[in-house]
Amino acid sequence: MLSKLDNASDPRIRQLRQKYVSPSEVEDAIRRTIHAQLDNAPLRQINTSTGRLCNRDAQIKVFMESTEYKELFHSLVMHSPLQRKPIKEAVAKYFSWVMLSHRWERKEPLLHDIQDKNIYDLDPVGTVVKLQKFCKVARDAGHRWAWSDTCCIDQNNNIEVQQSVNSMFIWYHHSALTIVYLSDVPPSSQSGALANSTWNTRGWTVQEFLAPKIVLFYQADWTPYLDDRSRNHKQSAAIMRELERSTGINARALVDFRPGTRDAREKLRWASTRVTTLQEDIAYSLFGIFGVHLPVIYGEKRQNALGRLLQEIIAHSCDIAALDWVGQSSDFNSCLPADISSYRAPSCTLPFLSEDRMQMSVSTLRNNIVAVESASRLYTLLENLSIPRFAHGRLQLPCIAFPLTEVRRSAGEDGDKCFTYEVKAHGLQDLQVTTEDRLVQFSPARRTRQSFLLVRPWNRYDLGLINFADKTQSVQDWPEPESPGYNEPTTRELRLIVRLGQPFGGLLLAQQWGGEYKRIASDNKIIAQVKDMTSVDDVMDVRMLEIL
Numbered sequence: 001m002l003s004k005l006d007n008a009s010d011p012r013i014r015q016l017r018q019k020y021v022s023p024s025e026v027e028d029a030i031r032r033t034i035h036a037q038l039d040n041a042p043l044r045q046i047n048t049s050t051g052r053l054c055n056r057d058a059q060i061k062v063f064m065e066s067t068e069y070k071e072l073f074h075s076l077v078m079h080s081p082l083q084r085k086p087i088k089e090a091v092a093k094y095f096s097w098v099m100l101s102h103r104w105e106r107k108e109p110l111l112h113d114i115q116d117k118n119i120y121d122l123d124p125v126g127t128v129v130k131l132q133k134f135c136k137v138a139r140d141a142g143h144r145w146a147w148s149d150t151c152c153i154d155q156n157n158n159i160e161v162q163q164s165v166n167s168m169f170i171w172y173h174h175s176a177l178t179i180v181y182l183s184d185v186p187p188s189s190q191s192g193a194l195a196n197s198t199w200n201t202r203g204w205t206v207q208e209f210l211a212p213k214i215v216l217f218y219q220a221d222w223t224p225y226l227d228d229r230s231r232n233h234k235q236s237a238a239i240m241r242e243l244e245r246s247t248g249i250n251a252r253a254l255v256d257f258r259p260g261t262r263d264a265r266e267k268l269r270w271a272s273t274r275v276t277t278l279q280e281d282i283a284y285s286l287f288g289i290f291g292v293h294l295p296v297i298y299g300e301k302r303q304n305a306l307g308r309l310l311q312e313i314i315a316h317s318c319d320i321a322a323l324d325w326v327g328q329s330s331d332f333n334s335c336l337p338a339d340i341s342s343y344r345a346p347s348c349t350l351p352f353l354s355e356d357r358m359q360m361s362v363s364t365l366r367n368n369i370v371a372v373e374s375a376s377r378l379y380t381l382l383e384n385l386s387i388p389r390f391a392h393g394r395l396q397l398p399c400i401a402f403p404l405t406e407v408r409r410s411a412g413e414d415g416d417k418c419f420t421y422e423v424k425a426h427g428l429q430d431l432q433v434t435t436e437d438r439l440v441q442f443s444p445a446r447r448t449r450q451s452f453l454l455v456r457p458w459n460r461y462d463l464g465l466i467n468f469a470d471k472t473q474s475v476q477d478w479p480e481p482e483s484p485g486y487n488e489p490t491t492r493e494l495r496l497i498v499r500l501g502q503p504f505g506g507l508l509l510a511q512q513w514g515g516e517y518k519r520i521a522s523d524n525k526i527i528a529q530v531k532d533m534t535s536v537d538d539v540m541d542v543r544m545l546e547i548l
Contacts, residue, residue: 026076029084030069033091034060040174042147042167043160045097048139051118053111053152059095059145068094096176097145098138101208102130103183103199104277108150133222134179143176149204162296169259169288172211180209180217187221191238194225195246203276203285209243210257211288259291261313265321265347272343280305282340292316306340307332307393315390320397320457324348324505326523328436333393334519335507335547348505348525353498361498361533362491371497372490378500379493381542385458394516394546397457399507400500401541402428402528404452406443418523423508425454427539429529433508435522451511454528455545456504464492500540501533509547516546 044055047062054062063069072090076082108127109119119135122128131148138146149168154160172178185193194217199205209215214232217225217239226238233239234255244251249270267289276282280298283305287294292312297305307330310322323335327342337343365371389396406424410432420434421441431454433439442448506528509517530539 023073023077025082026073029076029082030072030087030091031060033084033087034063034095037091037095040170041095041097041145042099042152042171043164044152045145045147046114046119046135046152048098048135048144048146051120051135052116053114053119063094066094094144096143097147098134098141098143099172099175099178099208099212100134100146100148100181101172101178101199101205102148102181103197103202103205104150105130105183111151111154114151130181130183134181137179137218137222138177141177147171147175158296161298165284165296166287166293169207169211172208172288173213175212176214178208178212178215180205180215181222182217182225183220185219185225187219187223188227189219189225191226191242193219194239195242200243200246201273201275203271203274203282206247206271206274207285207288210249210253211259257289259289261290261292261317261319264290264313264317264319265324265343268322268340268343269346272340274340282306283309303330303332303338306330307336310336311390311393314388314395318387318460320388320459321347323457323507326525327521329519329521333390333395333548334521335395335397337521345525348527350503350505350527353502358495358498361501362494365494365497365533366490372494375493375497376490378540378542379463379496382458382496383463385542386544387460388457394548397455397545397547399455399457399543399545401453401455401543401545402426402506402539403541404454407439407441407452408443409439409441423454425528427530427532428454429531431526431528433520433522433526434524435508435520437520439520453509453511453517453545454506454526455509456500456506456528458542462496462499464495497533501530503527503529509545512548516548518548 038056038059041056044053045059046053047059068090072086076086105127109122109131114122114131119128119132122132124132127150131151134148135146149164153164180199182194182197182199184199185197194200213234215234216231217228217233219225225233226236228236228239230236240251240254243249243254247254247270267286271282271286271289274282274285276285278298279302280296280300282302284296286309290309290313292309294308294312311333314320314322324347325337325342326345328338330336330338365375385398386396388398402425404423404425406422408422410420410422418434418436419438420432421439423431423433425431439452440448440450504527506526508520508522508526510520511517532539
């Protein structure tokens with residue numbers, strides 16, 4: 001019809017043509033919108049109406065043959081210019097999907113069990129019932145598509161597994177709804193049952209409730225948890241309070257989580273009590289939480305998988321907080337833990353330095369000419385120190401090193417597993433170290449050829465500078481030059497000296513034959529402190545160390 005209007009001799013008829021949009025233009029706009037929508041969607045999903053599994057091409061084909069498409073197409077052709085908003089709304093509604101978060105049970109239906117079949121026609125036994133119920137709940141909620149990890153991923157296709165693991169957080173985040181099925185929570189359960197569910201102990205489920213915007217929890221009989229029939233349990237104060245207490249994840253992150261390497265140590269603590277069936281998955285399940293993309297190599301074992309993840313976090317963020325742990329060292333790199341459970345303890349808690357005490361200490365130092373000169377030299381040295389670099393299992397760590405001058409095993413400490421040593425280091429107060437490693441004992445009278453260092457990993461935040469990559473800071477937060485807190489150069493440098501004089505979490509390193517170092521893991525936090533704040537410049541050896 002439109003081609004006839006284009007070729008009409010009557011100019012009034014050709015003018016009438018301007019009220020319509022070309023069909024090819026409409027179809028192209030719809031297809032582009034569909035592909036943009038499916039870019040963030042799972043590779044294949046179950047049609048909740050037909051019960052059949054569809055890949056993306058099949059999903060598009062179903063839509064193009066649907067009444068919804070025909071109505072949308074007709075309405076767009078009839079009104080010029082082309083309206084983009086109705087296309088986005090229609091496509092988003094039609095292709096909206098629901099994700100399932102659950103604890104795997106024995107003999108879950110796999111891809112080959114449902115391919116080319118109607119899931120509603122399968123015998124309703126065992127875990128098939130869970131899949132059928134999930135799809136019905138998704139359908140009744142108004143969504144045409146549903147995804148379950150057991151049967152919507154081809155576990156025998158390594159490329160697909162790789163893509164799925166690295167994309168799963170995105171799929172959950174962009175889902176219209178995520179249904180959490182608590183198979184071990186009986187009907188009419190009281191508050192606390194969710195916290196005690198096995199689902200709340202699994203590694204993969206962390207991202208499965210952090211990523212989505214809308215989550216609903218269902219009990220064993222597929223009734224809403226706590227009989228809460230609201231549209232989003234993330235808006236339930238009671239459920240979020242229960243999750244906050246049981247997971248240790250703050251309420252803001254539970255409701256509005258943002259992936260990335262920021263606050264890495266805290267995120268590692270969240271996962272430290274979790275378990276996975278395959279040992280590598282404890283690292284793979286965190287890829288989306290940290291916003292990293294890495295190869296998935298099943299069979300590489302836990303230490304290597306976790307090591308690659310931590311290496312990427314440190315290399316990307318230059319945040320050394322991931323070095324704050326107690327336990328056994330990893331074979332991947334001695335500065336990393338062998339197991340994520342080493343992050344269970346909260347980040348190293350040190351005495352709080354109030355602003356009043358800081359200003360008093362700065363005033364005292366300002367009257368000491370030697371201290372002021374010392375502060376200026378040290379500040380410049382640390383400001384020019386390179387950032388941490390981590391690649392190929394080798395860590396280049398900027399740090400302040402204190403050579404050990406004496407190591408003695410404590411009297412009566414002859415345990416089979418752990419040993420406690422009295423340690424002295426140049427410029428530091430005496431301290432104790434408990435470790436499973438047998439350390440070479442030495443003193444000024446009996447030296448050792450092996451070099452030991454107690455180091456303070458260097459953190460640029462101690463310089464007191466604005467971090468332009470930190471979006472929580474803004475120019476408005478900077479003090480004015482006239483204000484009492486103005487960070488003039490001398491004040492900034494003296495404040496650094498005060499901070500360096502406070503207790504810090506240290507690492508014990510032993511030099512290796514090639515000149516590199518290895519961390520000696522401790523079963524307790526190593527808290528060290530310089531002896532004299534005013535002579536801090538004289539005792540601090542600033543350098544970059546290579547750690548294996």
